[in-house]
């Protein structure tokens with residue numbers, strides 16, 4: 001399991017993707033930088049702009065990252081860094097690669113001079 005997925009929905013006008021995080025609370029993507037990062041935002045979070053943000057773990061699981069030789073803590077946050085980052089421009093940030101999102105059985109409906117379609121159950 002990758003821990004993250006995109007859920008696609010279609011409403012006839014457009015296909016919309018939404019990033020979903022399936023990682024448990026406390027996973028690396030659900031942590032933010034601690035007070036040592038010196039960048040407290042008005043919402044009370046310490047967003048980490050440290051250029052080196054590789055999260056490591058103590059043997060007891062305590063997360064931290066090291067920036068310029070100094071240990072910075074990581075603290076839990078609501079939500080997921082990856083979801084927040086990708087949700088800004090999901091379609092622009094992926095690789096240019098064609099793949100099938102899904103396949104939907106349809107029932108063609110004759111409409112005088114052509115067809116329209118509706119979703120079929122199977």
Ligand SMILES: [Zn+2]
Pocket residue numbers: 003004021022023029030080081082083
């Ligand atoms: Zn996540």
Ligand SMILES: [Zn+2]
Pocket residue numbers: 033034036037048049050065067072
């Ligand atoms: Zn930091």
